[in-house]
Amino acid sequence: MVFPFKSLEDFKIVFEPGHEELRKRARSFAETELKPKLFRIEKTGEIPRELITKAGAEGFLGIGIPEIYGGVGGDLRDLAIVIEEIARISPAFGLTILITYLFTIPILLHGTEEQKKLLKRIARGEAYACHAATEPRGGSDLAGIKSVAKRVEGGWILRGHKRLISGAGWADYFLVLARALDKAAEKKSKNPTFFIIEKDSEGLRMVAEECAGVRGLSVGQIIMKDVYVPDSNVLGEVGQGLRIALETYSRMRVGAAAVAVGIIQSSLESSLRYSLRRRAFGKPIIEFQSNQFKIVDVICKLTAARLMLYWAANISKRSPRDLPIASSMAKLYSSEVAEDSAIKAIELHGGLGVLVNTLIERFLRDSEVVKVIEGTGEIQRIIIFRELLKRMEMLKDYY
Numbered sequence: 360m361v362f363p364f365k366s367l368e369d370f371k372i373v374f375e376p377g378h379e380e381l382r383k384r385a386r387s388f389a390e391t392e393l394k395p396k397l398f399r400i401e402k403t404g405e406i407p408r409e410l411i412t413k414a415g416a417e418g419f420l421g422i423g424i425p426e427i428y429g430g431v432g433g434d435l436r437d438l439a440i441v442i443e444e445i446a447r448i449s450p451a452f453g454l455t456i457l458i459t460y461l462f463t464i465p466i467l468l469h470g471t472e473e474q475k476k477l478l479k480r481i482a483r484g485e486a487y488a489c490h491a492a493t494e495p496r497g498g499s500d501l502a503g504i505k506s507v508a509k510r511v512e513g514g515w516i517l518r519g520h521k522r523l524i525s526g527a528g529w530a531d532y533f534l535v536l537a538r539a540l541d542k543a544a545e546k547k548s549k550n551p552t553f554f555i556i557e558k559d560s561e562g563l564r565m566v567a568e569e570c571a572g573v574r575g576l577s578v579g580q581i582i583m584k585d586v587y588v589p590d591s592n593v594l595g596e597v598g599q600g601l602r603i604a605l606e607t608y609s610r611m612r613v614g615a616a617a618v619a620v621g622i623i624q625s626s627l628e629s630s631l632r633y634s635l636r637r638r639a640f641g642k643p644i645i646e647f648q649s650n651q652f653k654i655v656d657v658i659c660k661l662t663a664a665r666l667m668l669y670w671a672a673n674i675s676k677r678s679p680r681d682l683p684i685a686s687s688m689a690k691l692y693s694s695e696v697a698e699d700s701a702i703k704a705i706e707l708h709g710g711l712g713v714l715v716n717t718l719i720e721r722f723l724r725d726s727e728v729v730k731v732i733e734g735t736g737e738i739q740r741i742i743i744f745r746e747l748l749k750r751m752e753m754l755k756d757y758y
Contacts, residue, residue: 439668
């Protein structure tokens, strides 16, 4: 019995021959392009736009997108590999890459052929796009959003306020969730619907915000005052927004888990290097058993988090029905381990661990952001429990 899954096959993790080569390419990119710029990114809070273009040239923005639309193919396994290696050096840039998929995945799954033409420039890093659902009064309760879209001849007029939108300052395109006030719709007060908005649209304004963690990631508010959106920019059908969002977030939680695993890996490496070099009471501090235990705890949890990450990525290909529970489990566990490993890294570094210039304390700042994105731990637990309830009939023969 492997409840809540059906068989041992559901726990299989499979990699293709090209996956290790992809991992090496992603690590090389992170070491050569990101690492030399990391201190400056942390200090200025800005990621050079050229890095997005270079990531696009490497194919990191086109994973899962067919070549006909400018992508490189692949699946969530490929995305997890790339994001983990990038986040090992810069979680902020790992999220910068991941955010584009919050736009491209819904377009790929539900967009028209005309809308899919946008994918090529985004996959190549020539344009940037982001996803705008969160509002000042909440982010997890998508059904309660206040932004509205009023039907007019040939399109819609959008009014509303979005906040904590990652990538807002870079975006050429926004995928915005709003309630469609369409007289022809049955539930006029609901009907969450996605709309594609271009950055130069009249009535659209961005306000930058500063985030304590993942410095360099563009975060901001989007204010819409009578923004006109043509019918051709409605994604899917009116009222499909919630379903599209849930489909997308289940996939993106795998990416969020990959960012967390990258943070854990980096904190472990930093802790090992420092504890081997630092001496106290006549010997390296790694020889103290209390420090050995901390490192062992981190490496055990890192291994479990990584296995859960790539298990969820594999499930997305083999058994999509199980992706919501698998991705939520991976995201929940890895993000909480990232926080724990960050704290242990700070403790092992002692006073240096809280100095900004050592870049150790950023592990904790970054991990707190990862705990929130794509749904807090509480939201993940709700999803997991609901998925368990759906599977209760599997237990009927055992009680």
